[in-house]
Amino acid sequence: MEHPSDTQEAPSLVLRLAGPSTTKAGLSTEQTEINRIIAEASKGSKFYENEKRKDKEVTARIERILKLRDQAIKGVDMGKMEQKVDHLLEAIERERDLTQFxxxxxxxxxxxxxxxxxxxxxxxxAFGVGHGVLTTASYEARKYGVRSGMPGYIALKLCPDxxxxxxxxxxxxxxxxxxxxxxxxxxxxxxxxxxxxxxxxxxxxxxxxxxxxxxxxxxxxxxxxxxxxxxxxxxxxxxxxxxxxxxxxxxxxxxxxLPHNSEAIRDFMRGLPIRKIPGIGRVSERLLDSIGVKTCGDVYKCRGVLSLLDKQFGLHSMLRVHLGIASNVVQPGAREERKSIGSERTFRAISEKEKILQKLEDIAAELDDDMERGGWAGRTVTLKYKLDTYEVFTRAKSFNRWIRTKAELYEAGKELLQPEWPLRLRLIGLRVTKLKDLRKKDGGILKFLEPLPESPSKKSRAYDSDGQDSDVEYIEPDLEDDLNHNASDSEDELPTAAAEPRASTSGHRPPQMFASSASEIPSPSRPSKPRGTGPIGSTRVAVSEWQDQVSPKHRGLHMRDDDDCPVPKARSDPDKAPSASTSTTATVIECPLCTRPFTDNDELNAHVDWCLSREAIRSAQVEGDRNERSKPEVGAQHLKEWWKGGSVEGTAGSRKPKRRKLGR
DNA sequence: GCGGATCAC
DNA sequence: TATGGTGATCCGC
Structure with missing residues (x-):
């Protein structure tokens, strides 16, 4: 590690240190100078060393991919390969839907x-918002290279005032x-x-x-x-x-x-840096760059190689990127799609067992609070910890009962921490998955008239066996519930996707359907594998967004009839988009949450239930501000994930898990 | 089911 | 003077 040749860092490392949002400013000559300053300021820190380690891993991964490519390319008729891809492209092109704005x-x-x-x-x-790490910066500050996610002391080096x-x-x-x-x-x-x-x-x-x-x-x-x-x-x-x-x-x-026109869209895509695609991050960008893909247009040029490396890059996804085809389904996220809830905190590195356990207890309390407020319980507890070297590890354990109290969380965490000693930590966190929605019971007219989600956290405890916060074991009332996955079975609770078929354990799929066109495409037109898409590296390229299909239902300029909001009539209502003048006849009542107007009381009630469940989640994110929890400029990835369509993907790197026993 | 890794915001 | 927090997904075991 301590080679004397360390005096100069790899270009990729310099870019990595510059942070994930470096793409914004483009690559002016000034930017390279900015990056140099950042690298300089970071040098020698533990953070820097960790970034260097990760950078090397990516480099090694690239080498493996190139080796794979050279192997696969032997004796292959590239012309024929490209021809096959061209057929695939035609099939995908036929899915294009240009009817929606x-x-x-x-x-x-x-x-x-x-x-x-x-x-x-x-x-x-020039100012930045936040302390320690900036959540965002004013445009004047950005001119100096100050960005969100940047540590304050580095921002000061770039912009002393x-x-x-x-x-x-x-x-x-x-x-x-x-x-x-x-x-x-x-x-x-x-x-x-x-x-x-x-x-x-x-x-x-x-x-x-x-x-x-x-x-x-x-x-x-x-x-x-x-x-x-x-x-x-x-x-x-x-x-x-x-x-x-x-x-x-x-x-x-x-x-x-961007014109609703196939040609215009493809022209637009041609020059677009691949990094602009949501889901292509810094790592994927490097991997793609290594095989010659810098822009979305390069996807076409490299379609032969991409086809050979389908498993690594996900040919189908990349082709959709190239064509500019993606989901046009817009619908709100649903509470029932939540998959996990967690809490974590960074602190000055400590190694004393008592102090670490104290931090664990604090986190357990926080999480318990959030779970109670949100009305969640879960079956799997995952402990996360970061060493003072910045290496991150997770340890998980599943239970056959629902975990929901602070004491249960703390005990689980302690148990998971036990074999890992000794440790020197800078972060500890707990996350609960395999969730159970405690609010789902008596789904109907869900406390419409009761205080809104914000108010007294006691409310959620109403579902508790007893109001006590004691660590009385909470025995699972309905075990079959959990075997049904998500327990999202027969539900009236959340209309969202209620009528949709379930796809795998991941729960509901958006209406635009999960089954990708892969199954519809004549088999000779696609590469051997049943699933024509794969991930980049070992991570499925989040290009999943490009995966989901345009629902046939969406064709036609009129209404989208897969509306899951429980207000069927509203769809044809002229006041769907209420203008001030629309409120005519009968008494119009607005939804207290989204202000949408209703004249029918039942419709309103059903709608409010639906709206509430979303609001609860939204407020849960926002409530994070107690305790000065620092948040990113925007924070609700899960909402984002909810509309991301299909999935699928292949494999990648021959990365082997290192179940290391890390001390220090 | 677990652990590592990547990504978005 | 020392680089965040929440949630999701995928892969290989």
Whole structure:
């Protein structure tokens, strides 16, 4: 490790140290200087050493892939290989759906601009939000290379006059709700992907109001500005992924419409850096680069090799990337799709057993609190710890009863920690999976009139066998429930996807269907494997988004009839997108959560149940701000994951798990 | 079912 | 003066 030749770091390491969001600024000559400063400031730290280690692992992985490629390429008729891929491309092209107008809204430097709003004296100044690690930075600070996720002391090296501003999470969430409420008027099925991002399908709204989509989006952005003095950027395209990429195009305070036209889309994709695709991160970018894929257009040039390395890269996914085909289904996330709940914390490295156990207890208390508030129990507990070397490990244990109290969490954690001693830790965390939704019982008119999710945490304990917080064993009332997976069986609770067939253990699949076209494609047109897609490296490329199919139901300009919101009639209601003038006849009651109007009481009740369950999750994320828990500029990946479609994938690296007994 | 790894935000 | 937290997914065992 201590070679004298360490004086110069690999270019890949320098990039890695620059952080994940380095792609934003592009590669100006200044950027390389910035990266050098960052690498310089990091040098010698434990963090730096760990990054170096990981960087080397990726390099080794690349070597394995190249070796594999050279092996596979022997005696192969590349022309024929490419011909096969071309047939596959034609088949995928036939799935393209250009009928829907999908919009992705993205608030500009959300936290920073809210702070600016509340403290005008910051105008024009370079400032970062957060302490320790920045959650975001003002545009002035970004000019110096200051980015979200950057440690404060490094930001100071780049920008000595940088001002540090405190986080005000509840304020951001308040503003966010206001804006989301506005958006929802244009599409009740809007997907709030995070605090500052939303996806909408404005097709129907535009039809009904005889509006051009660009015009519509322009007005929406103007309304947001009028009502909040905040600017928002937007992307308009035929599917969610394209819309997301487009919203970045004219940021800040701009919008971009990618024509609903196959040619235009492919032209657009051709020059697009592969890294822009959601799911292609720093590692995947390097792996793809090693076989010559830098842009989405390169996918076509390299289709032969990609076909040979299907297992490693997922040919089918990559072809969808190249064509710019992805899901255009927009629907809100559902509570029942939650898969885990956890809590973790970083602290100054400690090695005393008592102190570590104290941290464990703290985390157990936090998690218990969150689980209680959210109404969750679970069967598997996973302990996570990070050594002071930054190496991360997890240890898990499954139980045949539901874990839900602080004491149970703590005991499980202690047991998992037991064999690992001695340790010197800088982080400890607990996560619970195999969840059971404690709120699902008496699903019906779920406490519509009771205090909303925010209020007294006691409420959730109502489901408790006793109100006690004691560690009385909570014996599983219905064990069969758990055998049914997710216990999501017959449910009235959450209408979302209730009618959908279940796919595997992962629970419900979005309506756009899980079965990929692979099964529909004439078998000679695709490579040997039954599943025409694979991951990049050992991680399935999160290009899963590109996997799901466009639902046939979505064809046709009119209504999407797979609406899972329990308000069937609302779909054909003229007031689906309520304008001020719409409230005519009978008494109109608004949903207290999303402000959607109703005239029928039953419909309202059903809707509120549905809305509540989503709200509960949303507030659970936001509540994180107690305890100054630092959050990223946007934090709700799970919401995002929920709409990610299909999956599938192959394998990769010959990585072998190192079940190391790590001391130190 | 477990553990490591990658990714998004 | 010392690089975050939550959640998801996939692979190889």
């Amino acid at each position: 999908i919009v992705h809204f993205d608030m500009d430097a959300f936290y920073a601009n809210v702070e600016l709003l509340d403290n005008p004296s910051l105008a024009g100044k 940088l001002i540090f501003v405190d986080l005000h999470m509840s304020r951001y969430s308040e503003v966010s709700k206001q804006i989301m409420g506005l958006f929802r008027q244009y599409d009740p099925n809007m997907l709030a992907a995070s605090v500052d991002e939303a996806y909408l399908n404005i097709t129907e709204y535009c039809m009904q109001h005889n509006l051009d989509p660009d015009e519509c989006v322009g007005r929406m952005r103007q309304r947001v500005f009028d009502e909040t003095k905040l600017t928002v950027s937007a992307g308009i395209a035929a599917n969610k992924v394209l819309a997301q990429i487009c919203s970045d195009k004219n940021k800040p305070n701009g919008q971009f419409h």
